[in-house]
Structures are given as structure tokens and as C-alpha cells.
Amino acid sequence: TSLVMAAVCCRGLLSPFCGRLRAGPRARLRSVATASPPLYDVVVSGGGMVGSAMAAALGHDIHFHGKKIALLEAGPRKEYGRVPDSYSNRVSSISPGSATLLSSFGAWDHVCSLRLKPFRRMQVWDACSEAMIVFEKDDLDDMGYIVENDVIMSALTKQLDAVADRVEVFYRSRAVGYTWPLPSHSCDTSPWVQIELADGRRLQTKLLIGADGHNSVVRKEAKIKNVEHRYDQSAVVATLHLSEATDNNVAWQRFLPTGPIALLPLSDTASSLVWSTSHEHASELLSMDEESFVDSINSAFWSNVNHSDFIDTAGFFFFSAIALLRPSGTAVRQLPPSVAEVDPESRAMFPLGMGHATEYVQHRVALIGDAAHRVHPLAGQGVNLGFGDIACLAHHLSAAAFNGSDLGSLKHLLKFETERQRHNVSLIAATDVLKRLYSTRLAPLVLLRTWGLQATNALPPVKVRI
Amino acid sequence: QLSPFRFTVKRLFSTSHSSVDSKEMKKFQLLAHKWWDEEGEFSALHSMNDIRVPFIRDSLLNMSSNYHLGNPLAGVKILDVGCGGGLLSEPLGRLGASVTGIDPLEDNIRTADQHKSFDPVLAKRIQYKSSSLEEIVEESMETFDVIVASEVVEHVADLEMFIKCCSQVLKPEGSLFITTINKTQLSYVLGIVVAEKIIGIVPEGTHEWEKFVPPEELERLLEANGFSVKAVNGMLYNPLSGSWSWMESTSINYAVHAVKSGAQGQSSPTDTPSEMESEQPSATV
Numbered sequence: 001t002s003l004v005m006a007a008v009c010c011r012g013l014l015s016p017f018c019g020r021l022r023a024g025p026r027a028r029l030r031s032v033a034t035a036s037p038p039l040y041d042v043v044v045s046g047g048g049m050v051g052s053a054m055a056a057a058l059g060h061d062i063h064f065h066g067k068k069i070a071l072l073e074a075g076p077r078k079e080y081g082r083v084p085d086s087y088s089n090r091v092s093s094i095s096p097g098s099a100t101l102l103s104s105f106g107a108w109d110h111v112c113s114l115r116l117k118p119f120r121r122m123q124v125w126d127a128c129s130e131a132m133i134v135f136e137k138d139d140l141d142d143m144g145y146i147v148e149n150d151v152i153m154s155a156l157t158k159q160l161d162a163v164a165d166r167v168e169v170f171y172r173s174r175a176v177g178y179t180w181p182l183p184s185h186s187c188d189t190s191p192w193v194q195i196e197l198a199d200g201r202r203l204q205t206k207l208l209i210g211a212d213g214h215n216s217v218v219r220k221e222a223k224i225k226n227v228e229h230r231y232d233q234s235a236v237v238a239t240l241h242l243s244e245a246t247d248n249n250v251a252w253q254r255f256l257p258t259g260p261i262a263l264l265p266l267s268d269t270a271s272s273l274v275w276s277t278s279h280e281h282a283s284e285l286l287s288m289d290e291e292s293f294v295d296s297i298n299s300a301f302w303s304n305v306n307h308s309d310f311i312d313t314a315g316f317f318f319f320s321a322i323a324l325l326r327p328s329g330t331a332v333r334q335l336p337p338s339v340a341e342v343d344p345e346s347r348a349m350f351p352l353g354m355g356h357a358t359e360y361v362q363h364r365v366a367l368i369g370d371a372a373h374r375v376h377p378l379a380g381q382g383v384n385l386g387f388g389d390i391a392c393l394a395h396h397l398s399a400a401a402f403n404g405s406d407l408g409s410l411k412h413l414l415k416f417e418t419e420r421q422r423h424n425v426s427l428i429a430a431t432d433v434l435k436r437l438y439s440t441r442l443a444p445l446v447l448l449r450t451w452g453l454q455a456t457n458a459l460p461p462v463k464v465r466i
Numbered sequence: 467q468l469s470p471f472r473f474t475v476k477r478l479f480s481t482s483h484s485s486v487d488s489k490e491m492k493k494f495q496l497l498a499h500k501w502w503d504e505e506g507e508f509s510a511l512h513s514m515n516d517i518r519v520p521f522i523r524d525s526l527l528n529m530s531s532n533y534h535l536g537n538p539l540a541g542v543k544i545l546d547v548g549c550g551g552g553l554l555s556e557p558l559g560r561l562g563a564s565v566t567g568i569d570p571l572e573d574n575i576r577t578a579d580q581h582k583s584f585d586p587v588l589a590k591r592i593q594y595k596s597s598s599l600e601e602i603v604e605e606s607m608e609t610f611d612v613i614v615a616s617e618v619v620e621h622v623a624d625l626e627m628f629i630k631c632c633s634q635v636l637k638p639e640g641s642l643f644i645t646t647i648n649k650t651q652l653s654y655v656l657g658i659v660v661a662e663k664i665i666g667i668v669p670e671g672t673h674e675w676e677k678f679v680p681p682e683e684l685e686r687l688l689e690a691n692g693f694s695v696k697a698v699n700g701m702l703y704n705p706l707s708g709s710w711s712w713m714e715s716t717s718i719n720y721a722v723h724a725v726k727s728g729a730q731g732q733s734s735p736t737d738t739p740s741e742m743e744s745e746q747p748s749a750t751v
Contacts, residue, residue, distance in 0.1 A: 039585070039586065062535050062536070063535075063536060064536060065534075065535040065536025065537070066535075066536035066537055067536065188580065190584060191584055192584065401536075401560075402523075402538070403515070403516065403519050403520060403523075403557060404515075404519055404523075404556070404557030404558060404559070404560035404561040405515070405519075405557060405560075406556075409504065410504070411504070411513075
């Protein structure tokens with residue numbers, strides 16, 4: 001290709017300049033003499049929770065004083081002064097680690113002053129057997145927090161405003177084209193990434209961070225291969241009102257053969273629903289009237305129609321064996337709350353899939369959040385993985401800035417990639433396996449997962465790792 | 467290709483003229499445009515930044531009580547002797563320093579100028595000149611706060627002359643940072659026999675073991691010419707990982723930090739009482 005020819009010719013010349021050769025479509029930009037687009041140190045493409053948090057984390061980093069950061073967001077600015085009375089139907093389970101990241105640049109305080117619900121306990125059980133696993137912290141700490149996505153966005157917007165001198169946010173701006181530099185430039189072509197926006201404006205940057213979701217344009221343009229798989233499931237979300245007020249500090253999840261149904265606490269009287277099920281069932285749930293919808297939910301949590309005597313007996317024996325060997329290894333089964341009504345117009349559905357980019361980084365490019373990895377919501381980990389990416393990347397970029405390094409250099413970007421891939425791959429694989437294991441009624445697999453779940457519940461070391 | 471030791475232009479400093487070996491010049495002309503290939507011939511120098519930049523930065527931060535967030539070296543004037551393609555000048559510039567880089571090979575200066583030109587911040591902070599150290603002494607008496615001479619002194623004919631020139635262009639109590647190669651059996655085996663003759667990662671004849679400088683010798687010359695040596699640290703290159711690390715022993719590569727004594731020959735900054743240390747904000751994260 002012309003690009004390869006140009007690269008070969010560039011290196012062959014003795015003179016440090018190869019002025020007459022222009023590299024192909026990759027480095028369109030000419031010499032610096034023509035008016036150059038503004039040069040940023042970092043551009044984050046995608047202003048969702050992960051993109052905004054990345055920009056805010058860098059903006060508040062002490063070694064980034066004096067650096068120029070830009071955040072590109074296709075949508076409008078999201079912020080509210082006080083929370084609306086009704087709950088949003090899109091919520092996330094925020095782990096303590098993510099809360100720590102958010103508080104490192106002052107966003108967690110805003111979240112706390114707006115609205116959130118801590119939970120202390122997680123009960124996960126099977127629809128085909130009595131097997132159950134309970135996650136609980138021995139100390140009085142919270143296990144996690146259920147926060148509406150809008151609340152998180154509002155808190156992040158506030159913290160971005162606080163560093164507006166360093167972070168420029170481009171709302172209603174979509175990037176339509178990226179031009180990548182040659183890795184080791186010895187020609188007089190620009191070494192920076194060129195970005196073209198929909199309105200024709202151009203930017204240059206030393207490092208482009210792709211936080212533009214599972215259909216990431218940055219990833220596609222960088223030609224990074226993505227291993228992906230569409231599940232034959234959609235998630236139905238809704239805001240529910242409980243029959244009676246309760247402490248509501250437990251997160252509930254039951255694995256039905258069609259998919260897991262989860263109830264996440266929002267307040268003493270309200271919970272958020274995340275029900276992963278087949279596409280047809282999801283459409284049915286959305287179109288049925290509110291009463292039938294509520295009935296379906298209650299029946300999903302309470303009914304034992306999927307039990308079989310064989311499994312129940314086998315499970316019971318295993319359970320007794322455990323009770324004998326490890327008396328503390330069995331927990332009291334609590335009963336989930338029953339639902340009385342659903343918020344009108346809070347029902348929505350979206351398709352589910354999994355994805356993992358084979359590379360998280362390239363010269364001057366890094367992927368974070370769903371652009372790098374997409375996971376099934378059954379483990380409640382999606383956004384936490386993204387926040388984990390941010391903590392790791394911000395740490396490496398901060399050290400690189402303090403060393404005076406070129407921010408787009410692969411050396412420290414690869415360190416980020418190795419650390420995060422090691423962490424993420426096992427979790428994503430495990431989530432995928434769980435999803436498939438729990439999608440069946442076949443007795444052998446049900447028995448396997450029943451015993452597996454009971455055993456895991458009885459073994460503290462395994463539970464702690466989870 | 468991995469090269470544990472930088473090959474650079476052999477500069478001969480003499481009292482009456484500075485002459486440069488034309489054979490060496492030709493060799494480095496071919497390589498002048500390869501400076502910025504991080505995986506290429508100069509990859510070891512690129513990765514050396516990971517230890518020499520923090521060394522310079524932290525030594526200077528420890529001595530000063532000013533700290534500008536984001537630009538730790540703001541206001542510091544640095545002379546980078548033998549700057550090559552600007553591999554060390556650029557990170558120092560990014561940390562806020564005003565850097566003057568000199569190198570006798572014009573092609574190196576051209577490469578360095580061109581590379582910095584794309585970054586407006588660096589283009590302003592760094593100035594390159596094709597020159598030897600002697601040539602700038604007259605116009606730069608006591609001009610610089612810091613001199614860095616990294617992987618240079620092992621190529622210099624008259625080391626004492628070189629150090630005298632450094633002293634002349636340095637302000638009183640200014641810092642001199644040197645990284646170079648020791649003259650030991652180990653450095654002969656690894657640096658010449660293995661690197662040049664066996665693995666061939668350094669072109670044969672690049673280094674002359676006779677020119678290597680033992681740290682004791684360097685310290686003696688520095689102390690005899692008005693410098694006080696503050697730190698001597700051994701460096702080790704791992705060709706498998708391509709990275710440098712500090713080590714106790716100075717038997718192969720090492721780094722030196724020396725401070726020029728003040729105008730009245732007063733004691734060096736590190737001897738001042740602890741009140742100065744307590745005023746400094748912490749430099750590390």
C-alpha cells in the first residue's frame with residue numbers, strides 16, 4: 001500500500017527530513033506552517049459516566065496542572081440542582097472501590113448530597129432449587145451503593161465545572177473522523193492524533209481516550225479487534241414501589257431459566273428492577289398492563305414452579321452435609337419484599353451482549369469502559385470495571401506527566417493494558433459462564449450449580465474473593 | 467536492537483580548538499533521524515529517561531523550596547550538553563524548565579528542532595544549538611542553573627577541561643548531572659566484548675574502554691574544580707525488559723550529582739538546617 005511505501009522510503013533517506021514524501025491517508029496533515037488545529041494533551045471521546053469521570057480525574061490530578069484536556073460528548077449537558085421526585089429507571093450498583101475513585105476528585109460528596117442507597121447484603125438464589133448464596137460484610141461497612149445514573153452524571157458535571165480552566169467540555173459534539181500518526185515519526189508529518197468533529201471543527205491531541213461505549217467508534221477506527229457476542233436476552237428495567245416500607249438494604253437476585261431477575265433498593269419504599277430475559281418475554285413485559293407486570297415480578301421471585309423433587313432432595317442432602325461439617329456455612333434465607341406497583345412510564349428494555357477488545361491501547365490511543373469491555377448485568381459490575389480502568393489509567397498518566405513523558409507513549413499505556421486485562425478478563429469470562437450455566441433447566445447442570453452455589457456459600461475464602 | 471550504552475559523537479576538547487572526529491560524524495549522520503524511534507537503535511536511551519529524569523527532578527526539588535504544581539522545574543535554566551536528538555531535553559522541558567540543548571552534529575540539532583516544533587509549549591521552552599561546550603562558554607558565563615551531561619564524558623578527550631567549562635557556565639550553587647560508564651573489568655566484558663563483539667548490539671569501535679571514567683576519578687576531578695559531589699548511584703540495564711534500574715554497585719553505569727560551590731565558597735544547600743526541608747511541599751505523589 002502507499003502507506004507502507006511511504007514509511008519505507010522515509011526511513012531509507014539519510015536526511016532527517018523526507019519533506020517530499022507525504023505518508024498516505026494516515027497522516028493527512030501537512031507542515032506546521034498552516035494554521036494548526038488546537039492541540040490538547042488528552043482528549044476523551046464520550047461523555048458518559050466513564051468518560052466524564054476520566055476527564056474529571058485527570059483534571060483534578062496535581063500533575064496535570066497546566067495541561068489541556070478536552071471531553072467530547074454527543075449529547076447535551078446533564079445536571080440538576082435538586083433531584084426530581086421520581087426515580088430514574090437507569091441505576092448502577094457502585095462498589096466501594098468505585099466510590100473511593102469518585103471521592104478522590106470530590107464527586108462522591110455530590111452524589112451523597114443528591115441521592116443514593118447503600119446496601120449491606122446480597123442474596124442470590126436459584127429458581128430450580130433451594131440453593132442460595134448470601135454476600136454480607138462482617139463489619140458494619142456497606143457492600144455497595146445503588147445510585148441513579150443521572151445522579152452520578154450530575155455529580156461529575158459539577159466536578160468538571162470546578163476544573164473548567166483545564167478541562168474543556170464540548171457538548172453536542174460528535175467526532176466523525178480520526179487520523180492516526182505514524183508510530184515513530186521521522187518525517188514532517190504531525191505526530192498527533194487528528195480529530196474531526198461533525199460541525200467541521202478539528203482538534204489535535206497527544207492522547208485519545210475512547211470512552212464511547214460498546215459500539216466504540218474510536219475502537220473501530222483504530223482497527224482494534226473486538227470479541228463480541230450478542231446474548232439472546234434483553235434487560236427490562238423499571239422503578240417499583242414495595243407493598244410495605246422496609247429497611248430495604250438487601251440486593252436480591254434470582255436466577256430464572258430465562259435469565260436473572262434483580263431487585264435493587266432505591267429507598268425504604270422503592271426498588272429498581274433489572275430483569276434479563278428473552279427478547280420476546282421482554283417485549284411482553286413491556287406491553288402488558290401494570291397489574292400483570294407486577295404479578296409477573298412477584299411470581300418470578302416467589303414461585304417454586306421450576307423445582308423438581310429430584311433436585312430438591314439432592315440439594316437438601318448436600319445442604320445437610322454442609323450443615324454437619326460447617327455449621328456456620330449455611331445462612332438464614334430471607335424473603336424478598338413483594339412489589340405493589342410500578343412507576344408509570346418507567347418500563348424500558350435494551351438488548352444485552354458481551355464484548356472484549358483484544359487490545360486496550362495503541363500508540364496515542366487508550367480504551368476504557370464499555371468501549372474496552374461489555375459485560376452482562378447479572379454481576380452488577382459493568383460501570384465498576386470502567387471506574388477501575390479510570391483509576392489505573394489515571395495513575396499511570398499521572399506518573400508519566402510527573403516524569404515529563406510523552407503522554408501518548410505506548411510504554412505506560414501498555415502497563416495500563418496489562419493490569420486491566422488481567423483483572424477484567426477473568427471477571428468477564430466468569431460472568432459469561434455464569435450466564436450460560438444459569439440459562440438451563442437441565443438437571444445435571446442445575447445440580448452442578450446448586451451444589452456449587454451451596455459450597456461457595458459455605459466457604460468464606462471463595463466468597464471473599466468474589 | 468538494544469544498546470545498553472549510548473554511542474554518540476566523540477568530542478575532543480582541547481585548550482586551543484575543538485575538533486570532532488569526522489569518521490564518527492559520518493556514522494552518526496546515518497542515525498540522525500533514528501533518534502525518535504522508541505524501539506530502534508536508541509531504545510535504551512529512551513528507557514533511561516525513566517530513571518534519569520526522576521533523578522534530576524527529585525534532586526532539584528529537594529534543593530529548592532519552590533514548587534509549581536504541574537511544572538516542577540519552572541524557572542530552572544538547564545544546559546543539555548550532547549543533547550543528540552533531544553531525548554532528555556524534551557522531558558525536562560515538559561516539566562517546566564527552560565532548556566538549551568547543544569550538540570556538535572548539525573543533523574542531530576535539525577532532528578531535535580524538528581521534533582520539538584510540533585509541540586508549541588516545547589518549541590518555546592527548548593532552544594537547540596549546533597555547538598561544542600567550549601564555543602558557548604564566553605557568551606554563557608554563569609548562565610545556567612543546571613547542566614546535564616548524560617552519556618557524554620566517556621567520549622571526551624580532556625575531561626578536566628570539560629569540567630572546567632561546565633563550572634564556568636554554571637551559576638554558583640548550580641547542579642551538574644552526569645551519567646556515564648565505569649572503567650572496570652565488568653564494563654569491558656559487558657560493554658565492549660558482549661555488546662560490541664559477541665551480540666553486536668553496539669557497533670564495533672564505538673566505545674574505547676580507555677576513555678571510560680571510574681567514579682573515583684570523576685569525583686576527584688569534580689572536587690578539584692570547585693564542585694561538591696552530592697550523590698553517586700549505580701545504574702543497571704536489563705536487555706530483556708529493556709529497562710533501567712538503580713543499583714548499589716557502580717561497576718558498569720552510574721550517575722553523579724554535583725553542586726558548584728557558592729560565590730564565597732559557602733557550604734552547599736544540603737547542609738542548611740532542616741527549616742528548609744520543612745518548608746518544601748512533598749514532591750512525590
